[in-house]
Amino acid sequence: MTNVNIAGAPFRDARRVQESVLAGPEKRILTAMARRLPRRVNADHLTGVGFAAMILAGVSYASASVWPPALLVVNAWLVVNWLGDSLDGTVARVRGQLRPRYGYYVDHMIDAASAVFLFGGMAFSGYISPAVAVAMLLGYLLLAIQSYLAAHSLGVFSISWWKFGPTEMRILLGVGNTVAFFRPVTTIFGPEMLFFDIAGAIAAAAMATVLAVTVGRNTRELYQAERV
Secondary structure (H helix, E strand, C coil): CCCCCCCCCCCCCCEEECCCCCHHHHHHHHHHHHHHCCCCCCHHHHHHHHHHHHHHHHHHHHHCCCCCCHHHHHHHHHHHHHHHHHHHHHHHHHCCCCCHHHHHHHHHHHHHHHHHHHHHHHHCCCCCCHHHHHHHHHHHHHHHHHHHHHHHHCCEEECCECCECHHHHHHHHHHHHHHHHHCCEECCCCCCEEHHHHHHHHHHHHHHHHHHHHHHHHHHHHHHHCCC
């Protein structure tokens, strides 16, 4: 493999689009927190904290098969993950220490690995069918891949879809964990079914719909821009 020196190479960061419901107040809260954070804590530390929290969330999910309260422990790790994953980039911006290529690459590799730990642990929890957990994992990864490709080919990096971003997804997952702990089985459609099977199937279908619409729109835009 040929080594490429990118230190002095020009780089154009993609335009970030964050239009989720909580984006406005979340940005103000994170900026205030970043300004008060001790200087000895940097963006890399926060990235590591966020990743560790997601690993522990997956472990907690798997532990719920033998100790049900671990399902609620996942909610605590989701909060810690939000703190690390959302605050690292804000700290870098506030301190003027942005590293766009490094940050983009490392953050999104960690996001992908985090999803594997989270949904993998969920698959072993006993509160959801493994097939449904895998369907959600595939939906998430395909949406992530689509976003990364769009950032390169269109210059636009979408962090939210249809007013839902990572923070809203964490909140929904936390609510789902709480409901599943107190009522793991539901008869809403007649026969007894795992609550997370229903919620997970809906989530996977929603991700598939967003993916199909987004890919269709981007493909059309790229085709129009590069007609033969």
